[in-house]
Amino acid sequence: xxxxxxxxxxxxxxxxxxxxxxYIALDVVAVTVAAVVAHVMRFGxxxxxxxxxxxxxxxxxxxxxxxxxxxxxxAAGAYDRxxxxxxxxxYRRILNGGVHTLAVVAILHFTVKxxxxxxxxxxMIPVAVVLLVLERYGLRRWLYYERGRGRFVHRILLVxxxxxxxxxxxxxxxxxxxxxxxxxxxxxxxxxDEEHLLIAGRRVxxxxxxxxxxxxxxxxxxxxxxxxxxxxPGELHELAxxxxxxxxxVLVAPAITDVAGPRTVVRPVAGLxxxxxxxPTFAGPERIVKEAMDRLFATVGLLLLAPVFAAIALAIxxxxxxxxxxxQGRIGLEGRRFAIVKFRTMVLDAESLxxxxxxxxxxxxxxxxxxxxxxxxxxxRVLRRWSIDELPQLWNVLRGEMSLVGPRPPLPAEVxxxxxxxxxxxxxxxxxxxxxxVSGRSDLEWEESVRLDLYYVxxxxxxxxxxxxFRTFSAVTRGSGAY
Numbered sequence: 279x280x281x282x283x284x285x286x287x288x289x290x291x292x293x294x295x296x297x298x299x300x301y302i303a304l305d306v307v308a309v310t311v312a313a314v315v316a317h318v319m320r321f322g323x324x325x326x327x328x329x330x331x332x333x334x335x336x337x338x339x340x341x342x343x344x345x346x347x348x349x350x351x352x353a354a355g356a357y358d359r360x361x362x363x364x365x366x367x368x369y370r371r372i373l374n375g376g377v378h379t380l381a382v383v384a385i386l387h388f389t390v391k392x393x394x395x396x397x398x399x400x401x402m403i404p405v406a407v408v409l410l411v412l413e414r415y416g417l418r419r420w421l422y423y424e425r426g427r428g429r430f431v432h433r434i435l436l437v438x439x440x441x442x443x444x445x446x447x448x449x450x451x452x453x454x455x456x457x458x459x460x461x462x463x464x465x466x467x468x469x470x471d472e473e474h475l476l477i478a479g480r481r482v483x484x485x486x487x488x489x490x491x492x493x494x495x496x497x498x499x500x501x502x503x504x505x506x507x508x509x510x511p512g513e514l515h516e517l518a519x520x521x522x523x524x525x526x527x528v529l530v531a532p533a534i535t536d537v538a539g540p541r542t543v544v545r546p547v548a549g550l551x552x553x554x555x556x557x558p559t560f561a562g563p564e565r566i567v568k569e570a571m572d573r574l575f576a577t578v579g580l581l582l583l584a585p586v587f588a589a590i591a592l593a594i595x596x597x598x599x600x601x602x603x604x605x606q607g608r609i610g611l612e613g614r615r616f617a618i619v620k621f622r623t624m625v626l627d628a629e630s631l632x633x634x635x636x637x638x639x640x641x642x643x644x645x646x647x648x649x650x651x652x653x654x655x656x657x658x659r660v661l662r663r664w665s666i667d668e669l670p671q672l673w674n675v676l677r678g679e680m681s682l683v684g685p686r687p688p689l690p691a692e693v694x695x696x697x698x699x700x701x702x703x704x705x706x707x708x709x710x711x712x713x714x715x716v717s718g719r720s721d722l723e724w725e726e727s728v729r730l731d732l733y734y735v736x737x738x739x740x741x742x743x744x745x746x747x748f749r750t751f752s753a754v755t756r757g758s759g760a761y
Contacts, residue, residue, distance in 0.1 A: 294432045294457045298357050302348060308413045309347040312406035313340040320397040330393055351375040363421050364456050366741035369411055376407035415748055422455040431457045435495060437464040437488050438506030444477055446506045446531045451478030462498035464488050495526060502527040564740055572682050576675035583669060590621055597657040600626045603670060608687040611707045616679040618687055621667040623658025665754050671710045683743040684709025685731035703731045716749035
């Protein structure tokens, strides 16, 4: 592959991720700050505090805790480059690192009688976990920004049939933050057909057939190749050997492109690497934790936002006559109907006026959206721009009708027209936010909205919820797709 020239491309692609050392360095900073905070809160600015029995200064313990934390994080897989910068698994392993660190403290307490101050431990571990998660989140946002500029990307070549290549290519285009840019495809097409394939609105060159992969890698200067079709026995091994380049990744995109993350595990059985797909989780301890968090945050949110709600209510009443809140029937868990609560953003007879606007509908599928809807009030436009109109849904969360994170709450008329597979959205509570909220909101097409909701239903996890909540703040501040 020595014929490659970096100047032939716009991307600067020395690595698809920053060096692991940069992650470790930032983790060291985060843990050091946590150790300082814990020491000051428990012992003040005194440096003379010592561990009882062992007579070890807490300053020395704090210094030793930094490399110990890094070691625990490494053991928890927090530096596995396969999970860095993508998905919720990275955050889950950080949380696991915190649990493992607490276990180490407990073991030291019972085996060698090191009695750490509970106030120090009770501050050090939670603060460290929070700072580590925030640091990784910040690093991820920076990484996504850099990938938008063409840095830290894989130039990937797709191999397979036209439908499978197109499907995988569109998935990668939707997840451009993941760092894969399709630069060429190898497909078997009849002679004389187009020299390009349209993927996500972009013309991607056809650089050969499935038998020309090695030459195609050089032609399009790719450093990754993905097989998107089922292969014959031995074919994948032959392809991997034909690449003959240590810096080229060989990937296999399974036909189940919407099944990923914690539900999939590769298990060797009789010498075969079988992809095991676990059933979605709709009950159990994690669901209990989700319910508890929903009720807790809803209660706290309603109490803290009460003055804000009062100011918004006053603005709505001054702007136009009518009630402050708007209630509308929606369908929730297992098809149960409930009344969703929002701040009123439209004129009183908005629903009766909708038939006059049907010819201006900008949404597809079962949705109705008009970007410049004349029914929206002046205050309503501001509330919708920043999604403030949805804050009263905390009451629905407190009542157990909704969750903080979940699928978009559908209208009864939508549910009546659902295809059978779409009814899976009703297996979990609808959410105030979700993958649809952080992926485009009203700009999403119907099929994409359904795909994201079903993905959430099948892949839900506490860490995914936390990641979605973080991304919601970014989506709301940008205001994209809100009207």
